[in-house]
Each structure stands twice: as C-alpha cells, then as structure tokens.
Amino acid sequence: MQTSFQRIVTGIATFLLTVVIAVTGYVSAGWTLLDAIYMVVITIFGVGYGEVQPLTSTTLKVFTILVIIAGVLSVAYTVSGFVQLITEGEIRKLLNVKRMNKDIELLDEHVIICGFGRIGQMVARQLKVAHQPFVVLDNDPDRIELAREQGYLMYLGNATDEMNLEAVQIQKAKVLATVLPNDAANVFITLTAREMNPNLVILARGEIPSTEKKLRLAGANHVVLPATISAARMAHLITNPAAVDFLAQPDGQAGLNELLAELDIQIQEVVIEDSLVGGTIGDVEVRGKGTFIIVALRRTDGEVIVHPGRSLYLAKGDTLMLMGHQGDMPNFAQQAAMRREMRYRGARLRR
Structure with missing residues (x-):
C-alpha cells in the first residue's frame, strides 16, 4: 500500500503526463498549441465550455474521452493523497497522545518539570542523561511539541491547575521542579503541589531574592535563584579566574x-x-x-x-x-x- 506522499507524487505525475499527451494529441490533429492547452484545461476540469474546434473525427472523440477519464482520475488520486496525509497525521497524533498518557500513568518515583523554557530544557537534558524518569508539564503547545520531538514524556496543560498535576501523577512523583519565569506562578504551583503531596520534594525557581521566603513558606524544599547564581559566578571569574578555570576543566x-x-x-x-x-x-x-x-x-x-x-x-x-x-x-x-x-x-x- 502506497503512503500518502507516494499517492500525491503518483497523482501529480499522472496528471502532468495526461496533460502532455493530450496537448500533443490535439496538436497532432492540426490544432494550435494554445487551442490544444485550452481544450485540455476545460476538458479535464469540466468547465463546460464548447469545444475549441468541432470534434468530427471518431478517433479524436475517443481520445477526448480518455483525456477526461485520465485527468479526473489523476486529480482525484492526488486529492485522496492529501486527504490521507491529513487524516494519518491526525490519527497518528491522537495515538501518540493516547500512548503518551498511558506511559505517564505508569510513572512512579518520577520528576515533574513545570515549564519547558530554557531552564526546563536544561533540567530535562540532565535528567535524560541520568536516566531519571520525568514528565514535562507546560501550557505552550510549541514547547510541548519541542518536548515531544526530543522524545520526552509531556503533557499540555497549566501547572497551576490541580487536574493537570493529577494527570502527571503528582501523587506518585518524588520531585517537582517548577522553573517558570513567573515568581507568582511558581509560588502558586508550590503551594498547590505541597497540598496534593506532602512528601514531595519541591525545587522552585525564583527571579528575585525576596521571592525565596515566599516559596519556602509555600512549601518549597529548595529555592534556586538563577540571577544570584550567575552573579556569584561572574564575581568569582573576576576575583578568582584561575581557580574557576581549574574546577571548570573535566578533570578539575x-x-x-x-x-x-x-x-x-x-x-x-x-x-x-x-x-x-x-x-x-x-x-x-x-x-x-x-x-x-x-x-x-x-x-x-x-x-x-x-x-x-x-x-x-x-x-x-x-x-x-x-x-x-x-x-x-x-x-x-x-x-x-x-x-x-x-x-x-x-x-x-x-x-
């Protein structure tokens, strides 16, 4: 059975071949090139205009009938290829989502990454290297598609919603990392996750230092301030460049x-x-x-x-x-x- 792409290519090739043969046939019957092309177009697409020239020859009439049949079939075959392509894509997407949801239901002692921005992507890469099961939860379809392309378990939804947290098996998770660039959202997610799973280890991202206290009060076990860490590293690079370079080496x-x-x-x-x-x-x-x-x-x-x-x-x-x-x-x-x-x-x- 041909794939949708093969059907499209075959249909287009047959259509073009039909046009070339039809134009050649009418030109051989003594028609001008323009008249031949015009005749082929109105014949194949069934516009309904009269013939450019009277079809007095039986051979030419039979030829025109074959042109109509070949043209209609090739166009229909091409259209069916496009329909198959769209349908297969939708069906495949639904099957992938269903299979993904089943894999998420089987997760245990896993990590939930709330947010698949720059930091979320780096966390996911490290967890994949460490062979640690995890699932990505984000409400941005483009980011979820990126996670799917990289082979990660993912779920499209807002992490502040309890139903979405339940869908990624928060009750069975061991760690939740909320790494959204919005401090208020991280606080709310931390508060909700702590209520749903008191034994969960929660790692929270904070943009400003004053958020750390709020995140800990909400139930975060650890708070990471990327800006503070980056500033400290830059200061160390300025004050102790040799030591930082030594530790940065693979064997440092x-x-x-x-x-x-x-x-x-x-x-x-x-x-x-x-x-x-x-x-x-x-x-x-x-x-x-x-x-x-x-x-x-x-x-x-x-x-x-x-x-x-x-x-x-x-x-x-x-x-x-x-x-x-x-x-x-x-x-x-x-x-x-x-x-x-x-x-x-x-x-x-x-x-």
Whole structure:
C-alpha cells in the first residue's frame, strides 16, 4: 500500500503526463498549441465550455474521452493523497497522545518539570542523561511539541491547575521542579503541589531574592535563584579566574578530590543530637580546637547555609558539614553525650 506522499507524487505525475499527451494529441490533429492547452484545461476540469474546434473525427472523440477519464482520475488520486496525509497525521497524533498518557500513568518515583523554557530544557537534558524518569508539564503547545520531538514524556496543560498535576501523577512523583519565569506562578504551583503531596520534594525557581521566603513558606524544599547564581559566578571569574578555570576543566573536580585525599582531608557530616542542641557554631569550633572547618549547615527543612556565622544556634536534626584531617575530626555528639552522662552521674553521687 502506497503512503500518502507516494499517492500525491503518483497523482501529480499522472496528471502532468495526461496533460502532455493530450496537448500533443490535439496538436497532432492540426490544432494550435494554445487551442490544444485550452481544450485540455476545460476538458479535464469540466468547465463546460464548447469545444475549441468541432470534434468530427471518431478517433479524436475517443481520445477526448480518455483525456477526461485520465485527468479526473489523476486529480482525484492526488486529492485522496492529501486527504490521507491529513487524516494519518491526525490519527497518528491522537495515538501518540493516547500512548503518551498511558506511559505517564505508569510513572512512579518520577520528576515533574513545570515549564519547558530554557531552564526546563536544561533540567530535562540532565535528567535524560541520568536516566531519571520525568514528565514535562507546560501550557505552550510549541514547547510541548519541542518536548515531544526530543522524545520526552509531556503533557499540555497549566501547572497551576490541580487536574493537570493529577494527570502527571503528582501523587506518585518524588520531585517537582517548577522553573517558570513567573515568581507568582511558581509560588502558586508550590503551594498547590505541597497540598496534593506532602512528601514531595519541591525545587522552585525564583527571579528575585525576596521571592525565596515566599516559596519556602509555600512549601518549597529548595529555592534556586538563577540571577544570584550567575552573579556569584561572574564575581568569582573576576576575583578568582584561575581557580574557576581549574574546577571548570573535566578533570578539575576529580583532581581536587584526589588532592584532598592525598592530604588526608575529608568532608564529614555530623548530625546534631540532643547533646549539641542549643549550642552555637562557635561552641563547636571551640571544641574542635581548629582541627576542622565548618563548611556548611543543613537545616531539617532542607535549607543549606554556607559558611554559617559563629552565633548561629543549632537545632536537633541539623547537619554540620566539616572539612579537616581524618584523624582530627572526633565525633562531637559522642563526646558531648559522654560529658553529659558524666555530669549526670556526678550529680547523683553528690545527692
């Protein structure tokens, strides 16, 4: 069976061949070229005008009948090819949408990307490389078509609508990344998604720093400010170009890790237990006696504070990230617990 494109090509070729043969036949019968072309046009398209010249010859009458049949059939065949092309496209589109929706229904522990702009496209590329299942949700048909062409699961709809979030299986998703350039939309999506799935990890994009607080109040676990990150990187390129160039190399980070290992330096996480609750960053540094550096503090809500201040208080469940020599990084939680137990026993003995 011929494809729609093949039918169109065959129909046009047959039509042109019919015209050429018909014109040649009338010219051979003694007609002028213009009269022959005119006769072919009014004959094939059935305009209904009279013959240019009387058809007295039986042969010419039979020839004209064949021209009519061949011309009408070739035109009809060409039109049917176009109809088939349109119909197949619509049917294929419907089947693709149906298959796509079925694949989305089977998703589990996946990522939902709300917005397929520049940042959304970069996130999708990275997730595809990492073989992480994800689905794109956007209300722009052109962007959804772009996602389809790249082989991504996609759904056309507004991410602020609960029905669309349900359609992309938000109840079974593990992460939602809302990366729209509109801060108000990101806040609303975060609020809606948090209500629909309390266990969902939500990553939200913010255009201005003041939006970060609103996004966190709405339920975002992490907030990314592209403008702030870009500004910080540009500042580092200005102030520390050599270091940035070194880390930007493919083997830069691997080389740095190897260098730290050779120097017997490691990064260790210390979870804040009861014995350290209420203390400050400065208290931990005093206990360490300069044997390590506190790189960052991660709160229980996911907030990460880089280079925390000495006066910052610690809460239960917080995690300190320390960097120092492997042999000089004691377990402060255990030491504090031992001191606490010793104080408790001493108090009992005094009683």
